Amino acid sequence: xxxxxxxxxxxxxxxxxxxxxNTPIKNQSKKGSNNTHTKNAQMTIKIGSKTFEALLYDNAxxxxxxxxxxxxxxxxxxxxxxxxxxxxxxxxxxLFNPKTIQNGDLMIxxxxxxxxxxxxxxxxxxxxxxxxxxxxxxxxxxxxSDNILISFELD
Numbered sequence: 001x002x003x004x005x006x007x008x009x010x011x012x013x014x015x016x017x018x019x020x021x022n023t024p025i026k027n028q029s030k031k032g033s034n035n036t037h038t039k040n041a042q043m044t045i046k047i048g049s050k051t052f053e054a055l056l057y058d059n060a061x062x063x064x065x066x067x068x069x070x071x072x073x074x075x076x077x078x079x080x081x082x083x084x085x086x087x088x089x090x091x092x093x094x095l096f097n098p099k100t101i102q103n104g105d106l107m108i109x110x111x112x113x114x115x116x117x118x119x120x121x122x123x124x125x126x127x128x129x130x131x132x133x134x135x136x137x138x139x140x141x142x143x144x145s146d147n148i149l150i151s152f153e154l155d
Contacts, residue, residue: 043069043131045116046151050142054106056131059109060092065130070153071113077147081119086114095126103140104133116150118143137147 018133041052043054056062068087075083087149089109105117107127115127118140 007078008015037091037152041131042155044151044153044155045133045140046153047142049130050122050138051137052104052133052139054104054131054140059094059129062130064091065108065114066154070151071146072151075114075116075148075150077145080145081121082115082117083143083148083150084113084115087114088112089094093128097126097127098129099121101127102138104136105129106131129146 016072018115041056041058043056043066045054056066073085073087075085078084091108093108095113098105098107099119099122101117101123103118104119107115107117107130109125109127114130118136
């Protein structure tokens with residue numbers, strides 16, 4: 001009997017931990033909570049003449065970042081895989097090590113450094129999830145190998 005209860009508890013724990021609070025949302029209502037309003041989580045990123053759609057995660061960092069938009073900033077090239085820029089203020093953070101960063105991930109390093117990754121890579125560093133570009137086709141080419149001006153705005 002103890003074995004069955006232990007297995008049920010482990011199964012419940014596994015299922016509940018599998019659900020990530022940082023999943024991207026796309027104009028959907030949060031049902032079953034006290035907040036039943038629609039959150040706009042879509043963002044446009046403009047790089048030169050190219051436009052990329054991004055989804056912001058449902059977390060405090062993304063909420064604070066949305067308050068800064070629209071935003072046009074010079075992003076600095078680093079390591080041939082990312083562009084970064086320091087924001088003027090600190091954002092709330094929830095640091096974690098993703099182990100693998102995906103092409104198109106948008107994250108915060110520290111509490112105020114916006115990072116846009118354009119190559120998939122392994123990392124030992126910790127970041128706070130902010131969002132991701134939904135279709136990264138042509139992203140690396142648009143970003144190039146130099147510093148670049150990038151605009152972020154809500155849809």
